Amino acid sequence: MRVLVVGASGFIGKHLVAALSARGDDVGTASLRDPEAAARMADGYDAIVNLAGSNVAQKWTKESKREMLESRTEAPRRFIIALGGLQHHPRAYVSASAVGYYGMSESATFVESSPPGDDFLADICVRWEAEARRAQDLGLRVAIVRTGIALGRDGGALAKIVPPFSAGLGGKIGTGKQWFSWVHVDDVVGIYLLALDGADGTLNASAPHPVTNAEFTKALGSLLHRPTLLPTPTFALRAMLGEGIVAVTQGQRVLPKRTQALGYAFKYPKLEGALQEILSK
Numbered sequence: 001m002r003v004l005v006v007g008a009s010g011f012i013g014k015h016l017v018a019a020l021s022a023r024g025d026d027v028g029t030a031s032l033r034d035p036e037a038a039a040r041m042a043d044g045y046d047a048i049v050n051l052a053g054s055n056v057a058q059k060w061t062k063e064s065k066r067e068m069l070e071s072r073t074e075a076p077r078r079f080i081i082a083l084g085g086l087q088h089h090p091r092a093y094v095s096a097s098a099v100g101y102y103g104m105s106e107s108a109t110f111v112e113s114s115p116p117g118d119d120f121l122a123d124i125c126v127r128w129e130a131e132a133r134r135a136q137d138l139g140l141r142v143a144i145v146r147t148g149i150a151l152g153r154d155g156g157a158l159a160k161i162v163p164p165f166s167a168g169l170g171g172k173i174g175t176g177k178q179w180f181s182w183v184h185v186d187d188v189v190g191i192y193l194l195a196l197d198g199a200d201g202t203l204n205a206s207a208p209h210p211v212t213n214a215e216f217t218k219a220l221g222s223l224l225h226r227p228t229l230l231p232t233p234t235f236a237l238r239a240m241l242g243e244g245i246v247a248v249t250q251g252q253r254v255l256p257k258r259t260q261a262l263g264y265a266f267k268y269p270k271l272e273g274a275l276q277e278i279l280s281k
Helices: 013-021 033-040 062-070 072-081 119-136 156-166 185-196 211-223 232-240 244-247 256-263 271-279
Strands: 002-006 027-029 047-050 092-098 141-147 148-153 180-185 201-205
Touching: 002 013, 013 141, 013 148, 013 185, 027 033, 027 271, 033 072, 047 072, 047 185, 062 119, 072 119, 072 256, 092 119, 092 148, 119 141, 148 156, 148 185, 148 271, 156 211, 180 185, 180 271, 185 201, 211 271
Parallel strands: 002 027, 002 047, 047 092, 092 141, 141 201, 148 180
Antiparallel strands: none
8 A cells, every 4th residue: 555644753653654664555755834745745645644733732822822723724625625636646534633622521431423522622623623524525535533642652742751750750730630541652553554444434542441640640650660749730831831731631531432343452451551561662
């Protein structure tokens, strides 16, 4: 299969490109900085994976929020419109999304069929997915992967979390009751491969056993043999993230119901096993 990966330089993108190459696929990469040029590169490919989008793990300002939205809406819209002019356009379009689609809750459990939330992150995801579905008008099979908090040794959330924990400065955030819908990066890649190989519609890329922030904190501290008694100061997080503090002080409990129904077997269904594999390296 010939697969064009858009946004391949990111954490998940690097792992996906490596996995595709390892199984013998012909992989190309592109950027949405110039959507029309990226579309021209797609001519002759069998499938596209779009992972592009401005990082949400930054301080939320008026400008950064605009970039988060436009990188997931305006750029993909121009890209898909340009795909329509190709002589040989791909047959499948797989788009990233996020579990932020469901909004925040300490009590609810969300699956792929759950309705969207009504906060900023949910709104971004709703609009992001709507743009991806434009590819259906071109006759492409469309799959959308809503990813949780991806964990790996070379990027993602752990790259920022492990250093303070290793220094004995790790602790729960806020009450610690907020849900942490995590997923090992190898399983994220596995779910993208499932989508590329024929699945369509929405797939949750989140492990079947989410934990609370307090449970995550305890597990990570135990494996690193470091204390986790002091909570992370929320004022420091607010200074770093601005309005984006909601992304770490609130959360959602997300289950991969449809993903598993389609036959995906998680390599790392439980947090302890995932952390042990990552930290052992």
